[in-house]
Amino acid sequence: MADKVAVEKPAGRPMRYPYTFSAKIAQFPIKHYIKNQWIWRYYFIAAVACVPVFYKISKLANSPENKKAWAESQAKEAAEHH
Numbered sequence: 001m002a003d004k005v006a007v008e009k010p011a012g013r014p015m016r017y018p019y020t021f022s023a024k025i026a027q028f029p030i031k032h033y034i035k036n037q038w039i040w041r042y043y044f045i046a047a048v049a050c051v052p053v054f055y056k057i058s059k060l061a062n063s064p065e066n067k068k069a070w071a072e073s074q075a076k077e078a079a080e081h082h
Contacts, residue, residue, distance in 0.1 A: 018024045034040045060066065 014027055015023050018027050
């Protein structure tokens with residue numbers, strides 16, 4: 001029971017100016033940024049919306065027909081330069 005209280009409530013008061021990196025991280029108001037910035041709300045929606053588009057592009061780019069056309073264009077370009 002005493003361990004649970006110690007984890008929830010930090011001992012002492014926060015530093016007036018957090019000069020160590022860990023103190024800066026501990027005092028960073030991440031809840032405020034997550035609540036008040038638009039990027040946090042739309043980041044996951046955009047990631048989910050983009051996955052099917054990227055999947056389709058990947059399937060088209062890695063199709064056997066496209067690989068064959070790419071090899072032919074590279075062979076033609078190499079023949080012109082040599």
